[in-house]
Amino acid sequence: MTIQLYGFWRSNAAFRVRAALALKQLPFEEIEVDILSGRQFDAEYAELNAEHVVPTFVHEGHRLFQSLAIMEYLDDIRPQPRLLPADAKERAYARSLALVAVADAHPLVVPRVRKHLAAVFGADAAAIEAWCRHWVAEGLATYERLLSRRPAAPFALGEAPGVADICIAGQVIMADLYKLDIAPFPNVAALSKRCFELSEFADAHPFRQPGYKAQEKSA
């Protein structure tokens, strides 16, 4: 099985797919698209991904985009271990938890939004940082309310980690990037600690990617 992942070290959506691939023990090649330098608009990549975003997932020549769709596809091609529960109600709950980050919290802080805040509304770096910290904290607060209503046992949906845990861990990564203290979100902190104790999550973290290490050296 040949899998290529067009991603970027800092990309939260690429983290989700990296972690899902690791849980499935599926090897893949990651191709870096520097979305901070605008490489997502290069003609060659734009041909691959009409939305001009990462990740793009290529499986035996078949292209997919949107991290949640990709993770669901992984469950279809490699059913074990499951990333989404078999039970319909539990599966819908797992998707709902995932979409808090994928559809609601994460899109507010992506590069195109940050660029637009600067270009159209004159926001400076401090204002953009404050915007991002606000929306990342809102996402964490939502997860905290959800996890206090249905505590993780030990993962969000039960015994094994899946899409919900990946997306909650991804929200904590955003807190890492924006240097937000997650102590006010104890259920989220405990769940993400459990996740990042697993090598599948830890190795997928942005700070473990070669692109992060390269830019650290050149800074």
Ligand SMILES: N[C@@H](CCC(=O)N[C@@H](CS)C(=O)NCC(=O)O)C(=O)O
């Ligand atoms: N909902 C999409 C998010 C895709 C997305 O916005 N990706 C970001 C990186 S995490 C991106 O490529 N942004 C480029 C830009 O905003 O210009 C998914 O989950 O795959």
